[in-house]
Amino acid sequence: MNDKNEESIDFGYQKVARNQKKNLVADVFQSVAAKYDVMNDLMSFGIHRLWKRYTIDCSGVRRGMKVLDIAGGTGDLTAQFSRRVGAEGEVVLADINDAMLKVGRDKLRDRGIIGNVRYVQADAEELPFDDNTFDVITIAFGLRNVTDKDKALRSMLRVLKPGGRVLILEFSKPVSATLNQVYDFYSFNILPKMGQVVANDSDSYQYLAESIRMHPDQETLKSMMEAAGYEKVDYQNMTGGVVALHRGYKF
Numbered sequence: 001m002n003d004k005n006e007e008s009i010d011f012g013y014q015k016v017a018r019n020q021k022k023n024l025v026a027d028v029f030q031s032v033a034a035k036y037d038v039m040n041d042l043m044s045f046g047i048h049r050l051w052k053r054y055t056i057d058c059s060g061v062r063r064g065m066k067v068l069d070i071a072g073g074t075g076d077l078t079a080q081f082s083r084r085v086g087a088e089g090e091v092v093l094a095d096i097n098d099a100m101l102k103v104g105r106d107k108l109r110d111r112g113i114i115g116n117v118r119y120v121q122a123d124a125e126e127l128p129f130d131d132n133t134f135d136v137i138t139i140a141f142g143l144r145n146v147t148d149k150d151k152a153l154r155s156m157l158r159v160l161k162p163g164g165r166v167l168i169l170e171f172s173k174p175v176s177a178t179l180n181q182v183y184d185f186y187s188f189n190i191l192p193k194m195g196q197v198v199a200n201d202s203d204s205y206q207y208l209a210e211s212i213r214m215h216p217d218q219e220t221l222k223s224m225m226e227a228a229g230y231e232k233v234d235y236q237n238m239t240g241g242v243v244a245l246h247r248g249y250k251f
């Protein structure tokens with residue numbers, strides 16, 4: 001019998017049993033949650049804010065809409081969606097990790113973002129929502145960490161309303177060889193040291209660099225989305241392909 005859980009799967013460059021990956025990923029985000037935002041700003045020189053703003057601009061979000069920000073973590077996208085959907089709309093910030101959710105919830109409440117945001121602990125692979133619930137779904141820097149990405153893509157499509165769109169913001173493959181070299185040097189020599197100094201945790205940032213290299217490239221992810229049933233799938237590279245924004249629709 002072919003038991004899926006006995007197959008091995010990548011956790012960064014390591015091969016681990018399929019049913020171990022969730023716990024290992026949980027350990028990473030449990031460990032980095034408190035320093036997650038400050039590390040994001042440092043590591044990306046603040047550029048992650050532009051990637052996220054562009055994602056919102058491409059989402060087509062309007063007042064009154066219902067949005068799911070899955071793997072939403074500390075809530076950067078949720079905060080912007082909350083303003084755009086207004087009091088008649090709703091944003092669900094969902095994440096598998098309670099520590100990340102707590103940091104997100106505290107941050108948004110401190111900023112006065114309340115009333116139209118709901119917090120749900122959920123796994124992207126098995127979303128606990130009815131079919132055809134959301135107008136817009138985002139997953140930013142989250143899909144890379146999911147064990148069964150195809151299952152997560154199908155789960156997101158199921159809860160998306162007809163006419164709605166899913167946006168996947170994720171690290172991808174730089175388009176130029178030179179940029180790739182610089183990026184590799186930065187990721188493997190500088191990032192883990194930064195993680196050690198700021199978050200007292202170099203392993204999690206080593207995992208970050210490795211998991212990015214193991215993630216499907218632009219065209220592969222596009223094919224995976226099409227295979228899952230998304231229509232009119234496209235993507236746009238940002239920062240030379242360091243990051244890509246994939247978009248797919250349900251009609």
Ligand SMILES: C[S@@+](CC[C@H](N)C(=O)[O-])C[C@H]1O[C@@H](n2cnc3c(N)ncnc32)[C@H](O)[C@@H]1O
Nearest residue numbers: 029071072073096097100123124140141142145
């Ligand atoms: C790198 S953070 C991204 C947070 C936020 N979206 C952002 O862009 O700043 C990745 C998040 O994915 C969450 N995550 C990992 N696996 C998940 C899964 N299977 N389902 C839902 N969330 C998951 C982690 O807990 C973490 O909060």
